[in-house]
Amino acid sequence: xxxxxxxxxxxxxxxxxxxxxxxxxxxxxxxxxxxxxxxxxxxxxxxxxxxxxxxxxxxxxxxxxxxxxxxxxxxxxxxxxxxxxxxxxxxxxxxxxxxxxxxxxxxxxxxxxxxxxxxxxxx
Numbered sequence: 001x002x003x004x005x006x007x008x009x010x011x012x013x014x015x016x017x018x019x020x021x022x023x024x025x026x027x028x029x030x031x032x033x034x035x036x037x038x039x040x041x042x043x044x045x046x047x048x049x050x051x052x053x054x055x056x057x058x059x060x061x062x063x064x065x066x067x068x069x070x071x072x073x074x075x076x077x078x079x080x081x082x083x084x085x086x087x088x089x090x091x092x093x094x095x096x097x098x099x100x101x102x103x104x105x106x107x108x109x110x111x112x113x114x115x116x117x118x119x120x121x122x123x
Contacts, residue, residue: 011035061114068107 013020024031 058118 020031020034024034027034029037
């Protein structure tokens with residue numbers, strides 16, 4: 001008797017390809033079997049990521065970045081106007097630049113933390 005044909009699906013593993021390869025070798029199973037078992041396990045648990053929440057968060061995060069870009073644009077406009085009408089002490093400029101770089105670092109760390117949290121939802 002012939003084996004029943006099951007539908008096939010192609011997927012891109014991208015950044016988890018090495019992880020899948022390593023786990024398959026460690027457990028002496030094929031990559032296909034490992035992925036099937038992982039999907040089965042994920043779909044049978046109640047602890048999986050809430051995609052609606054993640055989508056809402058992602059939308060809000062993109063809106064935040066857009067707002068941040070707008071603020072940056074407004075700051076540039078203000079700086080241009082100030083440069084036209086007011087002379088500023090170079091030391092004060094360096095201090096403000098350091099302040100802004102500190103804020104930028106904090107924002108970057110926050111964004112990285114958010115990205116890591118989203119990635120952790122899919123592990």
